[in-house]
Amino acid sequence: MNAGECWLRLRVRYVECDAMGYVHHSHYLTYFEMGRTELLRRGGISYRELETRGFFFVVVKISASYKRPARYDDELELLTRITNQTRVRIDHGYALYHADSRRLLCEAASTIACVDRDGKVVAIPDFLRSGI
């Protein structure tokens, strides 16, 4: 594992499952966000601290391909990786696995942009560039 990727283990909550007993597809986006937060943290930076300093990240694009369903109480493993970076944007890739079977449940990609408190796009700060 290098600085540009991290694994996160999580357990499916009851409230996240829909009437079919599967995790509702919208909640995967929350899992990916948790992956980005952990990736930052392991690089020595907390996203909360970033916001305190006036830097925010907004999701510009997201795409996901759902392969197999996740169910209530399943333990999942999420791999989050940085796949590209510019002066103002970061691309991430995600692969979500069932922890026991190691089967791939979902693959996804996102682009986030750095903005200030007013939502204006700004350059990613240097202290962050070194951390990610």
Add this chain to the structure above:
Amino acid sequence: MNAGECWLRLRVRYVECDAMGYVHHSHYLTYFEMGRTELLRRGGISYRELETRGFFFVVVKISASYKRPARYDDELELLTRITNQTRVRIDHGYALYHADSRRLLCEAASTIACVDRDGKVVAIPDFLRSGI
């Protein structure tokens, strides 16, 4: 109907239902919040405008009694009423009905307190007192 109560009609979303096919009990609190927002609006005040002026309401207490389940795509009718008010707090009562059968699904009560941007309790502003 008087200024201190209002009815709100809403339809149950798929994502709000759990593996039993019932609305997850936590989402009722969101319905109640929508009821409070509508009650304010019909009194001529938007909660968003309130926040812009530096006044926020935080939930201090809530209690709910669940009588019958609501299901996906059900249309519901929510009655929201002010039951008490002090200089800094407002108590609301809620009754949620199935729109077609008129059967009572849930009864609840909450207390909200007025705070400023830093979370300090402040007096409910006069322009709001007249509206609610």
Add this chain to the structure above:
Amino acid sequence: MNAGECWLRLRVRYVECDAMGYVHHSHYLTYFEMGRTELLRRGGISYRELETRGFFFVVVKISASYKRPARYDDELELLTRITNQTRVRIDHGYALYHADSRRLLCEAASTIACVDRDGKVVAIPDFLRSGI
């Protein structure tokens, strides 16, 4: 407007907004699902009835491009359209607008597949094909 598209008006809920005051990007997927439900309903079919008959739709792919943020209490207009259909899958396209300004907030596309109660892909039933 034809049978293959519909408009849905909705109001942003407080709980849907994040610490920036914007609608969290994951909730747009819920709006799109509401759009699909309405499109079915206006075609004379309720998704709930579909599930009762043993037909379910699962999201296979989704992609979204976020243009501008939506805020608490904003009224939004969602256009949902069928863009393609096979024996087992339906593709939808979405355009979400701010109701007052008519500015485009988000564009998205999804693919859903018809499955039975056990999650096995099955042909979309004929009574549904005529309705959509």
Add this chain to the structure above:
Amino acid sequence: MNAGECWLRLRVRYVECDAMGYVHHSHYLTYFEMGRTELLRRGGISYRELETRGFFFVVVKISASYKRPARYDDELELLTRITNQTRVRIDHGYALYHADSRRLLCEAASTIACVDRDGKVVAIPDFLRSGI
């Protein structure tokens, strides 16, 4: 710690925070549900297995008193305890603390009832009684 209580550590997610930057009060109910799940698990029973066997628990009553806000990325400690039990119902008490400061954030109580697949109240099964 005895069989009738357990501690659960959790971290606040970005999506759980509202425009004030605080955890939305409805999400605490999800935390409490996670506490109940963990309490069962440590008693040797998974709630998922219970549902497979045809036993479900529905929330009948809940009340919560919010003392202090929780914020994004905060680590929290939740104590879940069984406070009473009858043939068909279980009462739980909850105390949610900020992990670092040990300050109490929220106290709550709930009543859940055992039902079968059709929502009819049934006796809590014996194998469960011994586990909790």
